[in-house]
Amino acid sequence: MRKVELLSPAGNMECLKAAIEAGCDAVYIGGKLFSARGFAGNFTDDEIIEAIKYAHLYGVKVYVTINTIIYQREVNTFLNYVRFLHQNNVDAVIIEDIGMFCLLKNKFPNLTIHASTQMNIHNYEGALLAKKLGFKRVVMARETPLEVIEKIKKDIDIELEVFIHGALCVCYSGQCLASALIGNRSANRGTCAQICRKKYNLYDKNNNKLNDNNYLLSTKDLCTLENLSEIIKTGVCSLKIEGRMKRKEYVYLVTKIYRLAIDSYYENKKIDFKKCIINLKKMFNRGFTKGFMLEEENNLFANDLRPNHLGVKIGKVKSKVKDNLIIKLNGTLSLNDGIRILDEKEDTGFVVTNMRVNNEKKMVANKGEAASIKCDKYIKKGSDVLLTTDYNMVKEIDKLIKDNKRRVLIDVIIEAKENKPLKIKVTDIDKNTVTYESNYVVEKAINNSITKDQIIKQISKTGNTIYKLGNVKVNMDDNIFINIKALNDLRRKALLLLDDKRLYQIPFKENEFKPNIKDFKKEEKMSALINSKDDYFKVKDKADTIYVSDKSLLLSDKCVLKLPRIINKYEDYNKKVLVGEFGSLLKYKNFDTDFSFNVVNSYSVYFLHKLGAQKVTLSYELNYAGIKCLIDEYESLFNAHPNVEVIKDSYPEAMVCKYNLGYKYKFKEAFLEDEYKNKYKIVNNDSYMTIYNFKKITFDEEELYKLGVNSVRTNI
Template sequence: MTKIPELLAPAGNWESFVAAVENGADAVYLGAKTLGARAYAGNFTLEEIREAIDYAHLRGVKVFVTVNTLVKDQQMKNAAKLLCSLSEYGVDAVIVQDIGLLSLAKELVPELPIHASTQMTIHNTEGVRFLEELGVKRVVLAREMSLEEIRSVKQATNVEIETFVHGALCISYSGQCLLSSMIGGRSGNRGHCAQPCRKMYELEMDGQVVETEGPYLLSPKDLNTTEMLPQLIEAGVESFKIEGRMKRPEYVAGVVSTYRNLIDRYMEDPDSYFVSPEESLLLEQLFNRDFTDVYLKGDSTRGMMSREQPYNRGVVAGTVVGYNEEERRIIVELSGELELGDGIGAEGLEDAGENITRIVLNGKEVDSATTGDVVEVPFFEEVPSGSLIYRTLDRSLMESLKKTFTSPKPIRKVPVNLKSDISAGSVLKLKMEDNDGNSVSVKSDYVVEPAQKKPTAEEQIQQQFSKLGNSVFEPVDMYVNVTGDVFIPIKVLNDIRNLAVSRLEAARVEKWHRSPKGKCKVPKVTCEEVDVDKPLLVVSVDDSQRLEAAIEGGADVIYVGGEVFRGREPLELKEAVERCRSEGRKIYVNTPKIVSDEAMGRIQKTLELAKELGVDGAVVSNYGTFRLVKEAGMAVIADSPMNVFNLHSYAAMKEFGADSIVLSPEMSLEQVEDVAQCGPVECIIHGRLEVMESRYCMVGDLFGSGSGCPRFCEDGEFELYDEKEYCFPLLMDSDCRMHVLNSKELCMVENLGKLVRAGVSAVRIEARTMDASMVKKVTRRYRNVLDGKKKAGKCKDITDGYTAGHYMRGVL
């Protein structure tokens, strides 16, 4: 039998929370004032969270709290206190990104269910299995996964699966975007994303500007899965998640109520499922950058971008046919409704908008106008004739939706049964029970009297018991049995009814509360003894020329492989092993950051060959590949995309079997030093860091046609330029994923001594994006500095446009 999926709604503030509950959400996710991935939402104090949990549980709704950021060591104590408080309050689950915090939660509050955030970049079956073995209850899959991939994961694992069904899309895999961080120090992994993907960019091919229909080249359309809900339900997905903690409460109300209706419609009659034009229009009116579902369909990513408009475009309201210059009013032929108080915007003027204060029709001011009318409305500047006018806000719709979460009378009701046997001489009693197994029996101090004059009728008693007012309860069945003629004052009936209501409310809420944890201390991380005389020099390469350059430059360790970038011949592993062994260098096989289930078979064959050839181990960037390498019995290095950001995440990965760990490039030098005292760590010291990996291929979208890959990316060099004219090189890999590199090259040669003194075990040059001559030059410079043969010199002697990354500044 098909299971009804949970409808999970966002709440950035109290009004949005109530809107979600009252409009049919089964669960609501919200954030505390700290440690949530939406730091710029209103969010909730601890007392507000406690109140929200009780409010939701009273109405049969679950609450999940987001603790889904990377946590600094100095924040871990407060994070632990938050977890313990949430457990005590009865929260239904916490949503976590940081693997260290996840491990800490399992230790401190084992009774608290954990959901793995989409920020953990779980995108393959092996990754889900890894978390399942850790005791994670639910995994929020990467938005990039297709329906077929989701179905495959669901069939192969036993954890709950959650997928996004509506709202904004990140262009990068969540948890793998460093663009905001590297540009301005506001880390998306810490909840402070500045959304640089919604800014203007220019694409160049071989130095020539590529003409595009709009400048917002990294801004995707919004997700809308209304047409695919049946397939997602049949795939067995347990939870449908709506994005939107930064959205207004009316948006939450409208989207939740629409998806509630659609889910219920399908469950009632799968063969008659439909999405009405009115429902589609409502979703479009609430907020849209146009809609897409290409990821779920597994299609080409062409057409998924909102290049002309990065903000809400609303719905088409009409076409400009003229301009009244004297009155500064545009003349519009309407193709839809328009009324006073609506918001409008104009095609081509994305920053322009007006709230309608006047509508002039046939020379007279009116409150509203409709399709076919030619009206004049104030607008701050002339708009060319033929331009579309969009209604970006529907005042009547907003007012209607607002009533759902501001009315004192709740929309969402809990059905209850009432029972009372009444006879003269007996104490008045009332039993009230719900459909969830909660039951209360209350009695009054009043002893029922025989009627002296007019008896209290059974119907009158039922009527008083039914008056549940603004409580959440709704009587659906009532049994009142009166023996003989009795008299009961109305006040007594009201009092015992109100007592039953308050007791049942308490019963529904208090059963979820957990015992206080007492002192909630963060256990001290056990460190191993570290004695590093001089860190190893590691160079990551992907072809024979770069390999040779790294060896000649003096690398101690070579990482070979990884993503196969278009236009390059992949390095033969056997050749690389023989070359490294002949020179006495260690060699590790590198694996891609993103590995689909389809690609996992190829990775497994590579690992088998690597083991046969006697490589020293493998470098991995996701939990699925990590599990695969451990099962193969190979030494494993956890690379920086696994976001090891603190002592606890370091300790967790060591416990899981990592032999060495590459620290997050978002860590400061001080943070690095703290972790380096506890075991072998590696830091990236030179190269263009990847700031984004995307399933979207910009080159294929702009130059391709049809369904196949045009491989146009092999015919030239592509670069993105932002509004400040910083250049971000683009690389496309053999799986048609796009890699965006930082505009500046990381260079730590001037500060290498500080990293050495911090105790790091290895330092790495990311050389896959350099030409071979530069690989040799850079490697030789760091080799000489490490060996004390040369002074560090200046970064400008090595490269143009460099940065020390976050080592000297850290991130928000």
């Protein structure tokens, strides 16, 4: 039985080596360009080459994330970068931008492409379309229920990857515009400002305050360790750990624990989940949730008290005597551990540099003891004390990483026949086989003949390589002599040949992209998105198209139904629709596409037109210059005019979230207030929550027409 892949993050070379040492099957990394973790260390081009070679020697695959939207001016740089990756044998690239997928699929037929979770594929139809288009794998949206994943895997021949551990976005991935709109740092460009980790007040429609300025949108961290068997049974091919911005010790520990759990599942063994989860918590946690994939309760998904690492509770403050803090311990505390003392106003954190128990200096204080620690800050009696860094655990992990004991198992056959060249055949665990015939000719022994054990001992000396000897078979004549140097040379050259075999080459082929698209005539049209009958009568004589989100507002032939951005079950509908998510491109035949496809380049417009979109709405993340560049390049590249729309007047949908504050605080509509007193409208749509930007976005209508935009829209 083929085991599920364990896929680990690596923000730099240290983390990559830690992940491999801990037992991962694949790693995902980002380069200095087009990575959705722009603040991670990331890899230079030379480091990427080194990383691929290092990983491939161990039989570990390397996937490179190119999971951002790509502006028109960046397309050539993007193409050169992917060409470089392909020529250096990357196992796959992970893509968000649908236009760049179109370009790469046409240009590089041998390149394996995975659909990033940033594409927000969350249903059966989305996965089916990905298969039809040529994606090898889909990284499913974290919100996708396990039963949907199981059905996709059962019916569709496509690889599925799911997240099993790490940080969570509160918003559906790829659908968060909040950071870009508020802080000019785009989550779709790798520079998310994490505004979901900040404090907010919540008010109902009547301006009644519903909370006490806490972290309403700050999610807990995903941990599926105790549910891993359920996930594996669905048939997914890859289990992904989040954490390209985490340090090497985190990467090692999380990988090691999930490696143990996966192997134990297949070997029908049990593991100590409690101990594993405590260690995971000590390394990093904001509280753990099993996530919406495993149908976590809405009210257990977020941690509104604190947005940072919580560690594990290790005791309570018993008293404070001058500068001495007395902590009653319910766990072990050591020198150099990091602790945090909780307080309603402000936590206090520090490293333990001295400690006494019963006035005696101690390196370690144990459960039940009262440890005295120097602390010159005010601390309240009864405060909880958290262990946030287990120094000895981190030290042990560092040692394990440096020991570098991961080895590739090999079987060897030696042939030693008198008056014939010495031969060796080596087969590794992945069934790679090499043979080597030495120039050395086996001699008849004059005095001392060599024994089989001596040959095996010499061939087993693989200490400075990645290999470990498994089975050894020696076919030899009696009473022969072999020079020890010849055996060493035989082993060394055979293993170098095996290295070359393991550093496999992915066939590189590049085609010319030959576009073929119909031309749209230049027009100057208007559209509107409405929410009520009053809105309809305001715009019915001005707008050429009126988008409505409720069928009761389909009041004339101008009206087009706007479908949700998140669809768990599709309705049959034969008229034109405005679609906002991937699966709808397959389900419906007569459609326009909405802003949520994050279209910022001409290839995305081209591809959506090819898939049937009559009109393509551009992303909120484009300015006038970006719009002009896109349209000009479209006309130049494809010898046609695009039919694009720009939303000129709206409060943009900044977030769409499965996590729903409306359930907890019992509202259909409310407002978030940030630290600057900006207010964001929230709408509870039952199946998801939409948060709107506090500020209206506007474009000049006439200027847009001059740029070649065919339609401008007002969202009322």
